[in-house]
Amino acid sequence: MPMAALQLCERPVVLFDFDGTVADTGRAVMTSTRKTLAARGFSEAQMGDLRRMIGPPLWKSFHDFYGFSREESLVVADEYRAFFDELGPEEYPVFDGIPELLDGLVAQGKRLAVATSRMEAKCVDMVGELGLSQFEAVVGMNPPQGRETKADSVRDALAALGAAAGDAVMIGDRFNDVEGAHAMSVPCIGIYSGAAAPGEHEAAGADAVVHSVAELAKLFAI
Template identity: 25%
Template sequence: MKPYSVYLFDFDYTLADSSRGIVMCYRNVLERHGFHQVDDHAIKRTIGKTLVDSFSILSRVTDANTLETYRKEYVKEADQHMTANTRLFPETEEVLHALKARGARIGIISTKYRYRILELLGKKFPEGFIDIIIGGEDVKEAKPSPEGLLLAISRLGCPKEQVLYLGDSTVDAETAQNAGVDFAGVLHGMTTREELAVYPHVDILPDLTPLK
């Protein structure tokens, strides 16, 4: 893989494993509303999608007002449970420090809210270490819309050919394709190598270690 001057990452299942907290929050909301048969695997398969889309998939509810109620309840659950139940992958800190040491800039593009990402990363990295974070509240259209990725590239003022976007899901792969930037898959999540390989990619990595 060629070196890039900017590395932009998805968050969940790419830099961090927040699946325990995510499952807990979804389950608390779903069971409160009578959905007792949704298993953990089904919940994990929706990670990376918007909260509204995930609740619709898991509950089969389509009413917008009901889904918005579920979304708001999830956010309240996450305020209590998410950060305590999120862990960076073992290699994440070392890899990000190595990229910065080489002079690369790094950023995060996620459907997770920016303040939630900052809440966790503030305990691990000095202020300003991550050059840019685009969260769900910063865009009008969620991934696979390229809006967040293009916003980061614009703010960083870098040519697309110098940018690599890394993510664990087909949503991430499609986002990179829609933005016209290189993509590398990371097999930390629930998406298989075969599913990622359908999309344009420069590599599919077992974890982040090869970036060092």
């Protein structure tokens, strides 16, 4: 194991992405995206691979992948959220091993927070529904408070804990987690848990890479 990865795991603050890292929201995201685009007249062929919607900020994905303007994308993202809100927690279960990992980190004295690209109020609800009381803060998109990017969430999650970038490590399952963490000078461990393409974390410059929750727990000596 690289020495750098071991040193990352000694940091006292651990920030987690939510979708695809803590909770297996892939099916729920793809179902909601399919309904949203179908209502907008898209064919299955035009929708393409819906897995790419898991992780990055919604409006940006609708903009980048489906040709909506920024203004339209914000509206389409709201339409998507209406479909997602119809789903219950059984549609976005916690990944196997995550509760034990979180408990183990807390037992080591680490402080945990969520830094997500999901709208903050919804993520707070979802974390509560899933019984994840280990997180001291859940920080997500909140445009009125100036949070529109992963980097914004990372910045404000650190602030919520009164922590500095040098105290923290980020864990995420997509390239935007790595990029958002690095924008705030926080190293990032990339986890391959479903949505990332092979090599995605390495290409984004992840500071360490794991392929399962079990491997992540081992990295933290849990």
